[in-house]
Amino acid sequence: MTENFTTTITVDATPQRAFDAINDVPGWWGRITGSTTAVGDEFVYVVPGLHYSGFRVAAVEPARRIAWLVTGSYLDFVADKQEWTGTTVRFDIERAGDQTRITFTHEGLAPEDECYEVCSNAWGMFVNGSLRRFIETGHGEPYRFGGDEELSAADHSRLHEQVAQAAGRAGDAG
Secondary structure, three states, X not given: OXXXXXXXXXXXXXXXXXXXXXXXXXXXXXXXXXXXXOOOOXXXXXXXXXXXXXXXXXXXXXXXXXXXXXXXXEEOOOOOOOOOOOOEEEEEEEEEOOEEEEEEEEEOOOOOOOOHHHHHHHHHHHHHHHHHHXXXXXXXXXXXXXXXXXXXXXXXXXXXXXXXXXXXXXXXXX
């Protein structure tokens, strides 16, 4: 049986506050283009020169669950550059006494994947650190880029188009 990457945090916040913070992706993960608030919305996340991923919101249950399908991806540091494509990122939210427990799962990110060590460490840093702080204090630690790494709105638009085209090709192959 393949194991998916999972990590769980418990925060001093209501489930709705946790849900709202998770949906504010730039506040804890980094700059995106697109929208994350309704099923069918699409967005793109980029780490310049290293990684970009396109996501489609697959589930939105206020104060309970958020899920994003990876519609296209590019990971510069592994042989299978599209290793994330077709995987799902999920946040399950539940009350735990006077706190809230968030179980993060990247379905399809498994120990046998080449990016597992790097990607699970990055998810751990963002979920266990930045997202937790963002929920509890309103201040996360998302990736920020400047200088040569800074991407313009046109750069993000072009990457969004590339992810959409990759998703179309993957759909045609299926």
